[in-house]
Amino acid sequence: MIDDLLRGLAAVLTFDSLLLVAIGTTVGLFVGSVPGLTATMALALLVPFTFTMDPLSGMVLLGAVYTSSMFGGAFTAILINTPGTPGAIATTLDGYPMAKNGKAELAILVATVASVVGGLIAVIAVIAMASPLTDIAIRFGPAQYFWVAVLGLSLIAALSTGSLFKGLLGGALGMLIGTIGISPLGGESRFLFGYSQLQGGVQLLVALIGLFAIPELIRLAVSATKSVDVDYSRGSESLLHAISLTVRRPWNVLRSSIIGLVIGIIPGAGNNVAGLVAYNEAKRSDKNPSSFGKGNAQGVVASEASNNAAVAGSVVPLLTLGVPGSPPAAVMLGALMLHGIRPGSALFAESGTLAYGFILSLGVSALALLVVGVLGGRLICRAVCAVPVTYLVPGIAFMSILGAYSMRNSIIDVFIMIGIGIFAYLVRHIGLQPAPIALGLILGPIAEQGFSMSMLRGGAVHDVPAYALFDNWMSWALIAMVFVTLFWPILQEARRKKTEAAEGSE
Amino acid sequence: MARLFNTDMIAGLMGLVVTYVFYAARGANWSPLSAQWPNAILVFMAIVSLALIVKAVVAAAPDPIFDEGNPLRMVWAMGLLVAWVLLLPRLGYILTSVLMFYAMWFVVGQGVLREENDFRQFPVLSHLRAIAIAAALAVASHWLFSRILFVPLPRGPLGW
Incomplete structure (x- = not known):
């Protein structure tokens, strides 16, 4: 293993590989920061360019694009409250309030440092523990997927600002939108309302652009004043300050990276779930949870560290089992197979240099983010903040429409995006926030598949089909986490009141 | 209130x-x-x-509720977004983008002036600059999507 690791390191640190990393991170940053352009799309377009390269160089390029595009999603999340990639949803929750407080540049630098640290921690963990982590991942059955989704949905309790009932209503609305289209197991068309074009369902990114970008656009047009600006009186934000903010709470960045890594390994869960779970854990364990959602840098750290750690996580089942953990990983699987390499348990023995070289290149890409993020981040931040609101509003509309259309070359998707956006703007005024709706939309289909498949299995092995949801220790571990997530804020609030009462009586 | x-x-x-x-x-x-x-x-x-x-x-x-800014501009913004989608397949990507970008610039621009209690109109040069920026964005993105990313964008009666 050590020999392969060193050979892989030597192959990655050549001039050619480093150049590919630089190109890949730049392309990925662009792709990630434009809502509608996805990492999967960029990787699919780049695969033909890797035909003439040796397999490791090709994978280095694709890995750099994947890593960087996850990070690029943070830019729009922070600057225009729109996650460039689904993984950056949780970044909007504190990144955008930071930007509104004049700390846009600091938020981007914190996101950069957290992404780098999260990526590096995950790469080290993958090299050390790829095999045992894979063993856990392959034990995940439908019931565990269901409980992972329920765990994610329990975050609504944490994400609901103002009213838990409204948060739950938003989550249910999201899940309902997620059922539109062909049923994944039954095969029937559901809720088409006479439009056969809805059979393909509502694309996640189309809905996210609608939920986050369009309400912001309408709000900007209504108020005709900019909400995000760089506070130049603060001077240029220092990278050291961002580093100190990130590592001041080492447990937060470490925990978020581990959450990202583990969820990334589970095929299908994806980095969007990772970001939200890590955010919730950061909020739950903080001494001042009420500061989250109002511009707490630790929220940005948690989201970005975990969604970048999930990138390294998603390549573990790809390399060890030949099972991609995410859509971009599926494209990389195709690229490997086109090069005549079959991923699986024998890959590390037969092509150890390639396997370790690829994993190490993700670490190099994470480091490259520091350069690209600091230079490009400042530039993009100041450029966006310098755009007058008169151009910002049509600019957001332009990017949103282009992004929604390019998902499937479909005008229907643009209609859906605008419809969801106008709806999201209107219901925001009655207290329904976009985050719980997005959460329901992401996790509803995962929960449905897990639930329905568990019921099918339960019908075959138990008297009561629902027992299938509880017949494994991993299910119980996840159920315990759900309870902790739901009741921890109540316990914390009770403890806070008790302390306040004790202080008041003294 | x-x-x-x-x-x-x-x-x-x-x-x-x-x-x-x-x-x-x-x-x-x-x-x-x-x-x-x-x-x-x-x-x-x-x-x-x-x-x-x-x-x-x-x-x-x-x-x-609806206590921010001017509600009339909310209706304008929503109407322009819907018009953008409706016109896209009819006029094509470039023409629709330029028209709607300019219309949105005008509505928000008027809003900015009114919020500052400034009742003047934008000079002609500002209108021309907005149209030029809209056209540059539309043409550049059309080229990027159709030639580099191979995403065909809606064509209008003139073929673009």
Whole structure:
């Protein structure tokens, strides 16, 4: 293993590989920061360019694009409250309030440092523990997927600002939108309302652009004043300050990276779930949870560290089992197979240099983010903040429409995006926030598949089909986490009141 | 002063309306595999909506709504977004983008001036600059998407 690791390191640190990393991170940053352009799309377009390269160089390029595009999603999340990639949803929750407080540049630098640290921690963990982590991942059955989704949905309790009932209503609305289209197991068309074009369902990114970008656009047009600006009186934000903010709470960045890594390994869960779970854990364990959602840098750290750690996580089942953990990983699987390499348990023995070289290149890409993020981040931040609101509003509309259309070359998707956006703007005024709706939309289909498949299995092995949801220790571990997530804020609030009462009586 | 509304009541009623709309759209012959999950969500949604209505009656807490900026510009912004989508397949990507970008620039620009109590009009040069920026963005993105990313964008009567 050590020999392969060193050979892989030597192959990655050549001039050619480093150049590919630089190109890949730049392309990925662009792709990630434009809502509608996805990492999967960029990787699919780049695969033909890797035909003439040796397999490791090709994978280095694709890995750099994947890593960087996850990070690029943070830019729009922070600057225009729109996650460039689904993984950056949780970044909007504190990144955008930071930007509104004049700390846009600091938020981007914190996101950069957290992404780098999260990526590096995950790469080290993958090299050390790829095999045992894979063993856990392959034990995940439908019931565990269901409980992972329920765990994610329990975050609504944490994400609901103002009213838990409204948060739950938003989550249910999201899940309902997620059922539109062909049923994944039954095969029937559901809720088409006479439009056969809805059979393909509502694309996640189309809905996210609608939920986050369009309400912001309408709000900007209504108020005709900019909400995000760089506070130049603060001077240029220092990278050291961002580093100190990130590592001041080492447990937060470490925990978020581990959450990202583990969820990334589970095929299908994806980095969007990772970001939200890590955010919730950061909020739950903080001494001042009420500061989250109002511009707490630790929220940005948690989201970005975990969604970048999930990138390294998603390549573990790809390399060890030949099972991609995410859509971009599926494209990389195709690229490997086109090069005549079959991923699986024998890959590390037969092509150890390639396997370790690829994993190490993700670490190099994470480091490259520091350069690209600091230079490009400042530039993009100041450029966006310098755009007058008169151009910002049509600019957001332009990017949103282009992004929604390019998902499937479909005008229907643009209609859906605008419809969801106008709806999201209107219901925001009655207290329904976009985050719980997005959460329901992401996790509803995962929960449905897990639930329905568990019921099918339960019908075959138990008297009561629902027992299938509880017949494994991993299910119980996840159920315990759900309870902790739901009741921890109540316990914390009770403890806070008790302390306040004790202080008041003294 | 902004008017106050019982938002719990509005949210609860909206939840019930959405529940009913989706309930009425259910297929009569769905297999249990297709029906179980949406049914569960609809029941859950109805319960949460009713809980909101009860809360609205028992502990009414009115909130101000639509209390930011100019509501007329909200209607304009929504109308222009809908017009953008409707015109896209008819006029093509470039023409629609330039027209709608310019229209949105004009509406927001007028809003900025009014918010500053400035009742002058933009000079002609500002209009020309907005059109030029819109055209540059539309042409550059059309080239990027159709030539580099191979995403064909809607064509108008002139072929672009």
